Amino acid sequence: MTMKVLYGAAPEDIKSYDTERLRSEFLITDLFAADTVSFTYTHVDRLILGGAMPVSESLSFGSGIDIGTRYLLSARELGIANLGGAGTVTVDGKVFTLQNRDVLYVGRGAKEITVASLSANTPARFYMNSVPAGVDLPHRLIPKAESKPLELGDARRSNKRRLAMYIHPEVAPSCLLLMGITDLAEGSVWNTMPPHLHERRMEAYCYFDMAGEDRVIHLMGRPEETRHLLVANGEAVLSPAWSIHMGAGTGPYAFVWGMTGENQEYNDVAPVALADLK
Incomplete structure (x- = not known):
């Protein structure tokens, strides 16, 4: 298991970023390597992003040594979305089978996850989000x-x-984590439009289920700048609260x-007029 650390940035900081710096601070490109568990810890609300693609062997994790706790989930909750072939997630001996686009909520206090x-011909691709949690x-x-x-749209x-809600008060409760999957209709290209x-x-x-040659042009930053x-297939973007997405x-x-963040109100947003984007 590896753990990379990102410290985040303020809106004023990114005015001077070139492409390489912007990508290094906000784009996660190494989520799905064969027989590897990879995590990125960001100080943006202390979110941890993870990816695991077991091919020839099972993969286990759960130590909190990188974050200063006994276990990774000593004070955290975790969402796991399977973006690949069928696979299993074993949490402290309890086995869950995840088909493509199933999501597993793992509550605070879990010790070992496998x-x-x-x-091996159609490996699972487990994408993970973990955030601090105050309840079991x-x-x-x-x-x-x-x-x-x-x-929508x-x-x-x-x-x-x-838009499909999975970890959400209307479907499966959590402390602070929200998680879901959005699919575009055939012929549509824009997500989360209008911006907010x-x-x-x-x-x-x-972003996933993309052809190798395709890209998503992900817009971020303040609306006025x-x-x-x-972004390529299987890559992830961090979006701070001050940024459009x-x-x-x-x-x-x-x-x-x-x-x-502070709440789980999905509609607690401030719309941005397209005419105000620059």
Whole structure:
């Protein structure tokens, strides 16, 4: 298991960032390497992003040595989304089977987690978000069929999409973590349009189900001075509370969204008019 640390930045800081610096601070590119568990710890609301792709062997983690606690989840909760083939997640001896687009909520206090693929030919790709938690809640598997879908957008504006809530008060409770998956309708390219800010919550995006040659142009920064990242399949973007987040793809794609902050009010947002973007 590896743990990289990112310290975040203020809106004024990124005015001087070149492409390399912007990518190094906000883009996570190494989530899914074969037979590896990789985590990134960010001081932006102390979110941890993780990725694991067990191919030839099962992979175990759970130590908190990198964050100063006995276990990784001594004071944290965790969401695990399977973006690949079928696999298993074993939490302190209890086995959960995750099909593609199933999500597992792991509550505070879990000690050892082991992930495995059912087939090396179609390995599971486990994407993880972990945030500090102040309550103990039971582990829970949320199959795709039990998520809550919302139909959003308009095909005429190329932003028609289906948002599926998984770890959310209306589906599966948590302390502060929110997590779900959004799919764009055929022919649509824009996500999270129109853009918005949510000052009381940060967010992370993991883009997936993309062709190797495609990219998402992810827009970030303050509305009056935007920046962009070119994002490939299986890469994730950190979005601080002060930043807009929206993107357009060169081909079909989906993304996992994860949030944490002061509340779990999904609609606690400040819309930004497109005419105000610069």
